[in-house]
Amino acid sequence: MTLSRALAIAGFVVAGLALLAVEWAARRPDSRVPTLGAVVALVMRYDVGGLPVGRLAILLFWFWLGWHFLAR
Structure with missing residues (x-):
């Protein structure tokens, strides 16, 4: 290694x-201190002009995580 x-x-x-x-x-x-669930719930509610930016951010984070740890 x-x-x-x-x-x-x-x-x-x-x-x-x-x-x-x-x-x-x-x-x-x-x-x-807020819990992780409370922080994720706050991010998921974030919208900009009707576009669910928070949900897209969570989706992209999971995509990035899977790509880096499961794509081999």
């Missing part, structure tokens, strides 16, 4: 752990 691949994997692991830590902090009683 090359160093750049190991650094990329480590970066994704750190990002995943940070996401879990924020979600854990959001679910504590009396927390002012």
Whole structure:
């Protein structure tokens, strides 16, 4: 395994752990941090001139994720 691949994997692991830590902090009683579901719901409601920009952003994010992790 090359160093750049190991650094990329480590970066994704750190990002995943940070996401879990924020979600854990959001679910504590009396927390002012929104949960991941609340953030996604807010993004999904975003429209510009009748065009569902938020839904398109979520769709493109899932496409990008699948392309990078499942396309080989």
